[in-house]
Amino acid sequence: IPEEARKEINSWVAAATEKLIDTILPPGSVSTDTGLVVASAIYFNCQWRTPFCKEITEKRAFHRLDGGDVEADFMRSGEDQYIAVHDGFKVLKMPYAARVSARTTAAETPTRYSMYVFLPDERDGLWSLEDRMAAGGEGFLREHTPERRVEVGEFRIPRFKLSFDDGVVGALQRLGVRDVFKPFVADLADVLEAENSGDDPPLFVSDVKHKAVIEVNEEGTEAAAATAVCLTFASAAPSSRRPARVDFVADHPFAFLVVEESSGVVLFAGHVVDPTDE
Structure with a gap:
């Protein structure tokens, strides 16, 4: 069920980032046409070697x-x-x-x-x-x-x-990453080692969501970032x-x-x- 999957992914991101990022996928971002979501997260919390007073x-x-x-x-x-x-x-x-x-x-x-x-x-x-x-x-x-x-x-x-929270498809395309967003050009099943019955249409990247938060104070730095890559079946996509x-x-x-x-x-x-x- 798409909505349950979206909530489960958001819960994983919240746990992985100590709740500094509580959600990465907004409502409606996962649908029945979504074939796969690949998510990653990082959490950073360090004090300065010499804290400020x-x-x-x-x-x-x-x-x-x-x-x-x-x-x-x-x-x-x-x-x-x-x-x-x-x-x-x-x-x-x-x-x-x-x-x-x-x-x-x-x-x-x-x-x-x-x-x-x-x-x-x-x-x-x-x-x-x-x-x-x-x-x-x-x-x-x-x-x-x-x-x-x-x-x-x-x-x-x-x-x-x-904090930053947005889709980054446009930025990636400006950097030269383009083919993965094209239906019937980027079949990512082999790359992701996904099972394909032979009847399934190709997977392509339909959206990339990225969110990052960083706080710098006298003690040190706390930061987190999460990325979710949504892959859709080509038949469903636009001194x-x-x-x-x-x-x-x-x-x-x-x-x-x-x-x-x-x-x-x-x-x-x-x-x-x-x-x-x-």
């Missing part, structure tokens, strides 16, 4: 792309930070605390995850910076990763909570010297990545254009 968080202006300002809560710190200064932008690396096993100490365990904040020098420089990041491909992060801590002058990062102090004031739009350090895999990616808009 809540007592010194202060409200300051954040400058939006439209020229307006909003009052946001900014986390501050006087600790040295991993910051790299490049032409037109800066990169901040904020490591998360490592998970320590019974046989190792915190000092012996390398940090697995970090958040990288890409801050353009110009208040309206986010889109051009993201274009540079996209053009640089997988090597962009590696080439611009901060290598050491530097003494900071003024340092402010806004707390934020962001040695200490460096100078560096300021890092993220009071205008910036991009961020959450990265698994040993593999370089990006778990979450996004940008903040208004930290007060959830």
Whole structure:
């Protein structure tokens, strides 16, 4: 029964993401024409290696792309930070605390995850910076990763909570993924190792739903993402010297990545254009 299947998938996603995402498939997204739904989910919850002190968080202006300002809560710190200064932008690396096993100490365990904040020098420089990041491909992060801590002058990062919920078929097609959405062109039964009696029409991807939530505060980061791919039967479809102090004031739009350090895999990616808009 389509509606029962939809509720079961949503229940699985809610459990897999600690209820940070309670639903991925809206009513009507699963019908009798749906042949298969492939769902995936990820949940992330880590504390900073060096948490921020809540007592010194202060409200300051954040400058939006439209020229307006909003009052946001900014986390501050006087600790040295991993910051790299490049032409037109800066990169901040904020490591998360490592998970320590019974046989190792915190000092012996390398940090697995970090958040990288890409801050353009110009208040309206986010889109051009993201274009540079996209053009640089997988090597962009590696080439611009901060290598050491530097003494900071003024340092402010806004707390934020962001969410995204939409279909991503159009985005995938713009990236060149097209054939899987064409009836009678993409028969995915073999790829999915699905049983086919020989009389069943081909399966093709009819919709891809994606939802992501991330919250960044003084303690750390909690994030989750879920994706549901709906497949439909074709017949039914349409130096040695200490460096100078560096300021890092993220009071205008910036991009961020959450990265698994040993593999370089990006778990979450996004940008903040208004930290007060959830």
